Amino acid sequence: EPEVTQTPSHQVTQMGQEVILRCVPISNHLYFYWYRQILGQKVEFLVSFYNNEISEKSEIFDDQFSVERPDGSNFTLKIRSTKLEDSAMYFCASTEYTEAFFGQGTRLTVV
Amino acid sequence: DQQVKQNSPSLSVQEGRISILNCDYTNSMFDYFLWYKKYPAEGPTFLISISSIKDKNEDGRFTVFLNKSAKHLSLHIVPSQPGDSAVYFCAGLMRGNEKLTFGTGTRLTIIP
Numbered sequence: 320e321p322e323v324t325q326t327p328s329h330q331v332t333q334m335g336q337e338v339i340l341r342c343v344p345i346s347n348h349l350y351f352y353w354y355r356q357i358l359g360q361k362v363e364f365l366v367s368f369y370n371n372e373i374s375e376k377s378e379i380f381d382d383q384f385s386v387e388r389p390d391g392s393n394f395t396l397k398i399r400s401t402k403l404e405d406s407a408m409y410f411c412a413s414t415e416y417t418e419a420f421f422g423q424g425t426r427l428t429v430v
Numbered sequence: 431d432q433q434v435k436q437n438s439p440s441l442s443v444q445e446g447r448i449s450i451l452n453c454d455y456t457n458s459m460f461d462y463f464l465w466y467k468k469y470p471a472e473g474p475t476f477l478i479s480i481s482s483i484k485d486k487n488e489d490g491r492f493t494v495f496l497n498k499s500a501k502h503l504s505l506h507i508v509p510s511q512p513g514d515s516a517v518y519f520c521a522g523l524m525r526g527n528e529k530l531t532f533g534t535g536t537r538l539t540i541i542p
Contacts, residue, residue, distance in 0.1 A: 323473070350528050362474065362519060362532040375527045410473050412530075417462050417523065419530060421473030 321345040325411050325422035332401055332429055340396045340425045342411030351394045352412040352419060353386065355379070362410065368394065401429045433457040434522050436533035444541050449507040451536050453520035456501065460522035464530065465494060465505045468517045477518075478505070507538075515540045 324343045332338050344351050353365040366376040366386055373386065385397045394413075398405055406429045412419040435454045443449045453463070461482050466474035480487040480494045480503065487494050493506045507514055517537045521530040 325473075352529065354530075354532075361534040362468075362530075364529045364531065367527065367529050369528070375529055408471075412473075414528070418464060418476040418479055420476065421466075424471070424473050426471070 321420075323411055323413055323420050323422035325409075325425050327425060328423065329426045330428070332427070334403055334429055335400050338398050338401055338427060340398075340409050340411075340427070342394045342396075342422055343392055344394055344411065344413030345415075345420060346392070348413035348415045348420075350374075350414045350419075351388070352414075353396045354410045354412060354421075355407040356410065356424075357407045365396070365409075398427075401427075403429050405429050432534075433531050434520060434533040436518075436520060436536050438536050439534070440537040440539070442539045442541055443510045445512060446509045449505075449510045449514065449538055449540070451505040451507075451518050451520075451538065453503045453505075453533055454501055455503070455522055457522060457524075457531070458501070459524050460531075461525045462523040463494070463496060463503050464521045464523060465492070466519045466521060466532075467514075468519060468535070474519060479523075510538075510540045512540050512542055514538060 351368040356362045366380045367374045383399045408424045410424045411422045464479040465477040468474045478492045496503045517535045519535045521532045
């Protein structure tokens with residue numbers, strides 16, 4: 320069964336460093352997303368991506384964040400200068416129509 | 431602004447009984463509502479959805495009911511099984527921006 324895959328599963332980084340979280344969405348899906356979940360809180364929308372451009376972003380997704388689909392299969396989230404409060408589980412998702420399928424997540428720990 | 435609310439943070443149900451998870455929303459523009467199940471350290475797994483023009487959708491042990499006038503939906507799981515123990519999120523989806531707006535989740539524990 321097709322699935323969304325994310326790497327790495329866990330990333331530890333120093334505050335101020337850049338991180339890139341990687342995702343391979345399901346191949347025939349058209350919409351791609353990043354969500355995050357801070358420990359104990361709800362899953363929050365960060366950004367949606369369609370037709371090679373951002374279609375919507377939340378207020379969390381500030382200038383420190385960027386997304387790319389560099390080669391037609393990978394979908395990446397870059398955080399330029401990480402802050403302590405960026406520590407969270409980051410989930411990639413993709414959808415063909417209605418139901419979004421999520422990856423297993425990357426746990427980002429900023430120290 | 432909490433557009434989707436799950437007011438019960440936790441629920442315990444005996445195995446074999448019915449589990450009822452509730453969700454309220456404020457945004458009338460949602461076109462679909464979806465339920466996701468989440469285990470610790472895993473991504474949300476899609477369970478079932480309902481279009482805003484329907485009032486019921488059933489899939490095996492899972493049934494979702496939508497009451498548009500009350501802006502309320504519920505997920506019924508019957509019979510409940512130990513493997514159903516997880517956190518359940520409801521989410522609203524608007525066609526056009528295609529993003530999911532999640533509730534805060536309800537932790538369901540099935541007691542053997």
